[in-house]
Amino acid sequence: MTPPGGPAPAARIRAACSEARSHLARIERQIEHRAERRTITAKAKARSSRRHQAGWSPADERLFRELVELLTFERRGDIEALS
Template sequence: MTAPGMVARRLAYLEAACRETRGQLVRIERLIQCRAERITVTAKLRARRSRRRGPRGAPADERLLREHVDRLIFERRDEIAALAQKPARQEHGIAAPGDRKQPVVSQFEHRVLLTCTAIAWTKG
């Protein structure tokens, strides 16, 4: 039988680990978004210098940014997939045995998993 103090410490440890993992996912999302924006701006400047005519305007920029974000997510897919699965396991461990339910997945985690699955499916 475990002491109540040990259970409380273990729960606090699991909750802190879960918060830290979610924080890492948020940082990775921000890093990828900022890097994709820098790559997009650089690509637009290079295209402007070479006088290459292409689609202009916000839709083309958004599409280019989305392509860069998808590529960067794909490059870090193993790290992101491992981190995206950790909070689900941690939340499952935190939940009381009678309360065990499907964990909530953030939009970023969902998009990463879908992107990685779609790219792997098209390449394989």
């Protein structure tokens, strides 16, 4: 028999915390993937004549970071609810 307020509530709290971290990580991955897709699309439109150029320029990286910030701001409600 477990005492009231014993290990069972602590285990539930740990499980809920772990689940919230998992959801936050999933949201972060979604934001980064969406920002990457948008950056690649913008990059392709801007450089349609240079097909063989590999890698990202500093401007591409800057655009990616700006898009990550924008998408994070758009998802702030979900992020705050899980935090």
